[in-house]
Amino acid sequence: IVIERTPPATERPVARLEVSTGAVEVRDSGEWRPLATGADIAPGSWIRTDRRSKCSFACADGSEVRVNADTEVRLLPRNCELSRGQIFTKVARSPEPFRVRTEQAVIEALGTSLDIAHVVRSGESHEKKESGSRITTLTVVEGAARFGDRTIRSGFLGRVVDGKSEEPEQVRELAMVPRWVHEILALKGRDSEELERRVNEMLAQLGRTKMEHLYEYEIRAMGDHCVLPLLRYIQSPQSRTDAHRRQNAARIVSDIAGPGAVPDMIEFLNDPDPE
Helix, strand or coil, rough: CCCCCCCCCCCCCCEEEEEEEEEEEEEECCCEEECCCCEECCCEEEEEEEECCCCEEEEECCCCCEECCCCCEEECCCCCEEEEEEEEEEECCCCCCCCEEECCCEEEEECEEEEEEEEECCCCCCCCCHHHCEEEEEEECCEEEEEECEECCCCCEEEECCCCEEEEEEECHHHHHHHHHHHHHHHHCCCCHHHHHHHHHHHHCCCCCCCHHHHHHHHHHHHHHHHHHHHHHHHCCCHHHCHHHHHHHHHHHHCCCCHHHHHHHHHHHCCCCCC
């Protein structure tokens, strides 16, 4: 008698580690272990980064979860449990809501970009007297999300401090909210629509805000990765309607571009704008 055994069904991975700036660890059923770039993540696995590492996960449903340094988060289908730290989500649309949970709040989104932070301070923390010991912060970059019993829309920030929900407030410098993800975007490659959009958003603020030096610093911090978006802007017809913005873009490119940009920059010698 031959008995054929059916192999156990394997769980579909919930996500895959796409890029990272340093060491990332995973814990599924046992101890913490290193996670390699490109590795699959089983549903219910915990992920953690150290104080210098950031990473991004491509989820099975098409969403993306970016993880900041010093963060611990559990990944499930259309769900995240944020124990501490900060994540940024780009949620794929689906009839099933995408939820992020902390110990004191539930955030629900259908399709949106969210920056979510959860801070747990020790009893000895000096900041505890002013800001509380448990703080969950949601900033909606695009779309809208349910935050407890409130709906937070794009450009607004909501907080829950020690279990108490605060009134949402408008974010003045929205383009700078997810600054920490710029390093992740640079790792994804130069030809990125999101990277190009972010560079253009920051470029638009030069000369128009008291924080213009901060925007320029962030653009320059991307180094050679921001050159292609800047060149595309300078070459575009719409750039000629804003001479100041176009000159700023050319000035930054001239400072940070590598040899690969020389052919494009030679073309600029024939530009009618002498600056």
